[in-house]
Amino acid sequence: MEQDLMSATEAPVVKQKNSPGIVLPRSTVLEYPSALEGGEVYPTPDEPLAFRAWFEREGYIVVRHAIPSRLCQHGIDAFRREVLVDKLGFFERHASGKFERHVYTDRGFMKYPIMNLQDLPEKKYAGFRRAGLHVLTHASIQRAIRVLCNEAGRVVHTMYFDGNQTTWAHRDGHYIDSGQAGSMIGVWVAAEDIHPQAGRFFVIPRSHRMRVPGEEGDPNAAEYKARMADFVRHGPLECVSPVLKQGDLLLWTSKTIHGSLLTEDEHYSRRSFTAHYVPCSHPYQWNVKQHASSRSMHFNRVEVILHRDDATWLKRLRNHVRSDWPELYGMARALTQRRAAD
Numbered sequence: 373m374e375q376d377l378m379s380a381t382e383a384p385v386v387k388q389k390n391s392p393g394i395v396l397p398r399s400t401v402l403e404y405p406s407a408l409e410g411g412e413v414y415p416t417p418d419e420p421l422a423f424r425a426w427f428e429r430e431g432y433i434v435v436r437h438a439i440p441s442r443l444c445q446h447g448i449d450a451f452r453r454e455v456l457v458d459k460l461g462f463f464e465r466h467a468s469g470k471f472e473r474h475v476y477t478d479r480g481f482m483k484y485p486i487m488n489l490q491d492l493p494e495k496k497y498a499g500f501r502r503a504g505l506h507v508l509t510h511a512s513i514q515r516a517i518r519v520l521c522n523e524a525g526r527v528v529h530t531m532y533f534d535g536n537q538t539t540w541a542h543r544d545g546h547y548i549d550s551g552q553a554g555s556m557i558g559v560w561v562a563a564e565d566i567h568p569q570a571g572r573f574f575v576i577p578r579s580h581r582m583r584v585p586g587e588e589g590d591p592n593a594a595e596y597k598a599r600m601a602d603f604v605r606h607g608p609l610e611c612v613s614p615v616l617k618q619g620d621l622l623l624w625t626s627k628t629i630h631g632s633l634l635t636e637d638e639h640y641s642r643r644s645f646t647a648h649y650v651p652c653s654h655p656y657q658w659n660v661k662q663h664a665s666s667r668s669m670h671f672n673r674v675e676v677i678l679h680r681d682d683a684t685w686l687k688r689l690r691n692h693v694r695s696d697w698p699e700l701y702g703m704a705r706a707l708t709q710r711r712a713a714d
């Protein structure tokens with residue numbers, strides 16, 4: 373299926389009665405690469421050579437029905453029960469890299485995804501943290517990673533999406549990667565059936581082998597985002613946005629450009645768990661931060677890196693206040709920010 377578009381404008385616009393002005397990353401967004409004329413035929417991890425060859429050639433792959441639906445549902449239910457309703461709590465955000473309270477969409481979804489479920493306060497969000505890590509370390513994911521890396525992987529980063537932040541086009545490797553650049557693998561698990569108008573995940577197949585002019589700059593800068601968007605919009609490659617159902621899994625390399633489409637209908641959430649895996653024998657590295665955390669835990673026999681900064685008693689106190697006294701933390705932070713602005 374292709375999205376229906378008006379063509380002549382600089383940035384393509386979806387023809388949609390209820391959502392005028394929706395800008396797509398490219399005039400044509402496909403459900404699967406056009407090379408697959410007969411429709412979708414992704415090799416499965418049961419055919420390891422074909423699975424790996426596809427992934428290495430295209431830079432991504434989809435595994436249908438990888439995670440049991442009940443596990444995904446369990447994660448969503450726990451999120452709604454423990455996290456979504458917590459209006460005072462501070463959560464680390466993907467877009468800003470800072471701890472912030474929820475921003476809700478008009479339909480009451482959490483707009484900005486939360487990062488690193490493994491670092492969430494263990495007691496306060498126990499059900500969600502466990503359910504999320506169960507999904508992200510599920511045996512199907514471990515198997516797919518083993519087939520692709522020839523060894524087990526460890527989790528260096530995780531996220532949970534409820535609504536759509538409209539993720540800018542990027543390569544993960546500009547932010548975090550294996551010590552052997554390009555060897556980190558992203559995994560995206562559809563926690564529910566993702567509606568085509570919910571702002572689906574998109575990927576640019578074969579982009580892991582191409583340079584984008586000027587991409588070397590700061591990946592958090594507006595210029596980087598503009599260049600990446602321009603490459604997606606006008607570059608030589610297709611934009612693919614597979615329709616994912618609850619429990620489907622999409623994997624991509626850390627050099628593959630990806631992001632999310634704009635939401636066309638705000639009624640729909642796009643709940644998903646994501647993680648980034650690095651082969652166990654590789655070091656991992658931040659490319660936007662000074663220090664990589666060396667602390668980790670094991671979950672489901674998978675090593676999961678912990679990023680919560682507990683290094684000094686002052687930081688431990690700050691973390692404790694943020695988690696258990698969020699109102700006080702919020703006031704203290706507002707005061708500090710006001711002082712800094714004076």
Ligand SMILES: O=C(O)CCC(=O)C(=O)O
Pocket residue numbers: 531533537538539544558560573630631632646647
């Ligand atoms: O789903 C999205 O909006 C983007 C996810 C993503 O960029 C990632 O997990 O690396």
